[in-house]
Amino acid sequence: MTLSPAVQELILAAVKVAVIMGALLGVFSLMTWIERRVLAFMQFRLGPNRTGPFGILQPIADGIKLFFKEELMPAAANKWAFLAAPVVAVGTAFLAVAVMPYGPPFKLPLTESLPGFLARFWPEWLSGREFQFQIATIDVGLLFIFAITALGVYGVVLAGWAANNKFSLIGGLRSSAQMFSYEIALGLSFVTVIMLAGSFQIGDIVASQAARAGGWFLGWNAFVQLPAFLVYFAAATAEVARTPFDLPEGETELVAGFHTEYSSMRFALIQMAEYINMITVAVLATALFLGGWHSGIPGLPSEGLFGFVFWGAKVALLLFVFIWLRGTLPRFRYDQLMHFGWKVLIPVAAVWILITATGVALAGR
Amino acid sequence: MDQLLFYASAALAVVSALVVIGQKNPIYSAFALVVTLCSLAVIFGLLGSPFIAALQVIVYAGAIMVLFLFVLMLLNVKREEDAPGRGGRALAVIAVLLVALFVGQAGAVLSRLEPGAASGYDASTRRMAEILFSPHFLYVFEATSILILAALVGAIALAKKDF
Amino acid sequence: MDEPAFVQHAVLLSLVLFALGTLGVFLRRNVITVLMSIELMLNGANLAFVAFSRALGALDGQVLVFFVMVVAAAEASVGLAIVIALQRHKDTLDVDAFNVMKG
Numbered sequence: 001m002t003l004s005p006a007v008q009e010l011i012l013a014a015v016k017v018a019v020i021m022g023a024l025l026g027v028f029s030l031m032t033w034i035e036r037r038v039l040a041f042m043q044f045r046l047g048p049n050r051t052g053p054f055g056i057l058q059p060i061a062d063g064i065k066l067f068f069k070e071e072l073m074p075a076a077a078n079k080w081a082f083l084a085a086p087v088v089a090v091g092t093a094f095l096a097v098a099v100m101p102y103g104p105p106f107k108l109p110l111t112e113s114l115p116g117f118l119a120r121f122w123p124e125w126l127s128g129r130e131f132q133f134q135i136a137t138i139d140v141g142l143l144f145i146f147a148i149t150a151l152g153v154y155g156v157v158l159a160g161w162a163a164n165n166k167f168s169l170i171g172g173l174r175s176s177a178q179m180f181s182y183e184i185a186l187g188l189s190f191v192t193v194i195m196l197a198g199s200f201q202i203g204d205i206v207a208s209q210a211a212r213a214g215g216w217f218l219g220w221n222a223f224v225q226l227p228a229f230l231v232y233f234a235a236a237t238a239e240v241a242r243t244p245f246d247l248p249e250g251e252t253e254l255v256a257g258f259h260t261e262y263s264s265m266r267f268a269l270i271q272m273a274e275y276i277n278m279i280t281v282a283v284l285a286t287a288l289f290l291g292g293w294h295s296g297i298p299g300l301p302s303e304g305l306f307g308f309v310f311w312g313a314k315v316a317l318l319l320f321v322f323i324w325l326r327g328t329l330p331r332f333r334y335d336q337l338m339h340f341g342w343k344v345l346i347p348v349a350a351v352w353i354l355i356t357a358t359g360v361a362l363a364g365r
Numbered sequence: 366m367d368q369l370l371f372y373a374s375a376a377l378a379v380v381s382a383l384v385v386i387g388q389k390n391p392i393y394s395a396f397a398l399v400v401t402l403c404s405l406a407v408i409f410g411l412l413g414s415p416f417i418a419a420l421q422v423i424v425y426a427g428a429i430m431v432l433f434l435f436v437l438m439l440l441n442v443k444r445e446e447d448a449p450g451r452g453g454r455a456l457a458v459i460a461v462l463l464v465a466l467f468v469g470q471a472g473a474v475l476s477r478l479e480p481g482a483a484s485g486y487d488a489s490t491r492r493m494a495e496i497l498f499s500p501h502f503l504y505v506f507e508a509t510s511i512l513i514l515a516a517l518v519g520a521i522a523l524a525k526k527d528f
Numbered sequence: 529m530d531e532p533a534f535v536q537h538a539v540l541l542s543l544v545l546f547a548l549g550t551l552g553v554f555l556r557r558n559v560i561t562v563l564m565s566i567e568l569m570l571n572g573a574n575l576a577f578v579a580f581s582r583a584l585g586a587l588d589g590q591v592l593v594f595f596v597m598v599v600a601a602a603e604a605s606v607g608l609a610i611v612i613a614l615q616r617h618k619d620t621l622d623v624d625a626f627n628v629m630k631g
Contacts, residue, residue: 081396139489143419147406150427154399157434161392169438176435180428187423200490371534375541382545382568386552391560398564401545405571412538412582417593421574424597429567429604436608437560440615460554464547471543496587497594509598516602523609 008125016135020102021094028275029059035323042327069264074163077261081162086266089155089273096148096280099141101202102133104293104307134203142190142200145284149186149239153179155273156241160258171258174247174334181341182238182245188349189232192356193221193288202284206292210302217296222289227352229289231345236281238341240274243326247334282318290314371411374404391442395433402426416490538579546572559614559621563607570600 003011033048033056040047049055073082108129114122138144153176160172194200197208205221213219222229238245259270286292291314293307302310332340377400384397402425409418497506545568552565574593581589611621618625 138415140415140419143416143423143490147419147422147427150423150431151403153427153431154396157431157438158396161434161438173435173438176431176438180431180435183427368534371537375537378541379544379548382548385568386548386556386561386565388561391558391564394561394564398567401568402571405545405575408538408541408575409578412534412578414578414582414590417574417578417590420594420597424601425567425571429601432604432608433560433564436612440612440621442558442560442621457555460551464550467550468543468547471539474539492587493590493594497591502591505595509595512602513598516606520605520609523606524612 003123003125012131013135016133020097020133020135023102024094024097024276024279025272027279028272029063031275031279031319032062032271033058034319035326038320038323039327042324063268066264066268071264071266072261074165074261076164078162078164081158082261083266085155085159085162086262086269086273088158089152090269090276092148092152092155093273093276093280095151096145097276098135099138099144099202100134100280100283101206101287101292102283103311104303105130105132105203106304106307107131137201137203140200141202142194142205142288145280146187146190149277149280150179150183152239152273152277155270156258159262159270163258163261165261167260168258171260175241175258178241178245178247178337178341179239181338182235182345185231185341185345185349186235186239188346188353189228189235190288191349191353192225192228195353195356195360196221196225202287206287206294209291210294215294215296215298217291220289220291220296222291225289225352225356227348228356229285231349231352232285232289234345235341236285237322237325238337240277240281242278242322244329244332245337246331247337278322279315279319282315282322285318286311286314290318367411371408374407374411377401378404378408392434392437395430395437398433399426399430402430416493535579535583538582539576542572542575542579544572545569545575548572557622557624559611559623559626560608562623563604563611567600567604570596 036058037047037049037055047055048058051057051061073079108126108131109122156175156179157172160168160170160175163169193205197205199205199208209220211219212224217223241247259267262270293302293311295302295306295310300306381397381400381404385394385401388394388397402421406418406421406426409415409421496502549565549567549569549572552568553562556562556565574596577589577593577596581587614626615621
């Protein structure tokens with residue numbers, strides 16, 4: 001049986017989408033549990049440990065509980081906007097996922113190398129084919145991600161406004177101002193990385209880091225571009241509204257901020273959007289600053305399975321740092337938040353662009 | 366496929382633009398405008414300019430419209446009152462006439478448009494940058510940066526409560 | 529997308545958007561909606577720039593779109609700041625209320 005190339009591409013794309021979405025949902029549910037456990041240990045508590053071994057089945061129990069909860073809608077809420085907000089939030093969160101590379105490119109196994117029963121189902125056209133878990137490779141990859149994260153604010157604003165609740169409205173108002181401010185710093189932190197790589201494509205940026213410093217990890221952008229990395233990390237934390245920048249949902253003052261009125265599965269959708277955004281930010285940081293799937297030590301291989309291990313370890317480390325920050329830092333006051341964004345991050349990023357640009361020009365690139 | 370996407374986005378843009386100018390509640394208008402801008406971004410992409418499409422979403426949908434929504438929420442704007450439109454009927458007639466005139470003129474331009482050397486059209490970010498930072502646009506580029514600075518200072522000065 | 533029909537239809541769409549924006553500027557009474565209608569007009573112009581740039585195979589039109597966006601951003605920020613100041617001053621957003629030049 002031979003398939004036309006277009007059909008082959010279509011099948012591959014469908015497989016990629018299914019695998020990536022499935023993996024993300026799995027990681028999302030796992031993260032809810034890990035976050036609670038890790039936070040608990042940091043606060044000398046136990047955290048959820050009753051459902052299954054170490055409580056690892058807690059996300060499933062939570063899911064079942066949320067399914068059977070009553071879906072409440074405030075009488076004065078704007079019905080359509082209220083329903084649309086979680087959908088917008090999840091939709092934008094998943095759109096950004098599409099251009100992100102998940103792990104290194106690798107070659108699919110040859111038919112001959114597979115054990116008998118598998119080889120019979122392994123079609124000829126898959127044998128030895130180049131493959132990477134990245135749904136779409138586009139010329140303006142990084143700009144696309146930036147554009148989609150810029151749209152992420154609408155889910156929050158819509159939710160805050162539609163509920164017709166003053167806490168929600170303040171949460172939505174805060175988050176629009178916050179994301180607006182930190183987006184600038186985020187964009188500026190990308191600029192130097194793009195300058196050094198000479199490309200908007202994430203694959204090129206990863207390759208440019210691996211080529212530097214003889215393949216040592218000191219050539220990664222996290223070290224070469226330390227100020228940009230720090231600005232990126234702070235701005236990205238604010239962009240996904242994690243502590244210490246979680247003012248849109250600051251529970252001590254705003255109940256739950258923009259999602260105060262959401263319950264049941266709609267609440268679960270909003271939570272999902274937040275965690276997916278967090279994973280996106282971590283994956284992006286891995287690719288842009290931490291050398292992607294490269295090992296960072298010249299002798300160590302980073303192809304195939306090794307690449308996935310290194311890549312996964314870096315993403316996991318970043319996700320852990322997010323939880324760590326939440327366990328460590330208190331929340332900013334609102335004016336401090338604005339000062340930090342406008343008077344610290346943006347000037348630092350701008351000056352760093354100047355320095356890098358000078359360097360690139362002197363190096364004659 | 367491209368055709369379908371093009372006409373669907375175009376239809377969406379027109380419908381949401383109608384909502385923008387037809388709605389009494391400015392918040393609905395703002396959200397409808399976001400939809401218009403995003404469908405225009407799709408059309409830019411289909412016309413072979415991915416850079417402009419990305420900019421459209423980042424600058425318009427991501428920044429300018431968030432600013433609009435921020436102000437709408439800050440001022441807690443309610444529906445427009447149901448009083449007759451400003452200037453009443455005379456203004457509407459003038460508006461319709463102007464629009465008709467405009468459409469007629471544009472139709473004339475359209476009939477003369479020759480879709481020519483479109484092959485080898487390269488609107489990649491690199492090409493865009495080469496033209497944008499070429500001596501041809503140098504002064505314009507610098508002037509816009511001054512414009513932005515002026516707007517920044519002006520906006521802060523205007524919105525400050527007390528001097 | 530090499531068919532010329534698309535370029536023509538894109539220009540047509542830009543016309544419709546520009547016309548709708550103009551109508552909005554004339555007919556709406558809320559300052560913020562008027563500002564949004566102006567954004568609509570600018571977008572119509574942008575689309576025409578991109579379509580013509582595509583038809584002529586030259587990129588200058590796209591560079592102009594870049595500048596239009598910069599101007600739109602500046603216009604929106606200053607415009608909205610003025611709106612906030614006016615709202616504080618007059619407690620309304622009706623354009624017809626702002627008919628006096630002196631404060």
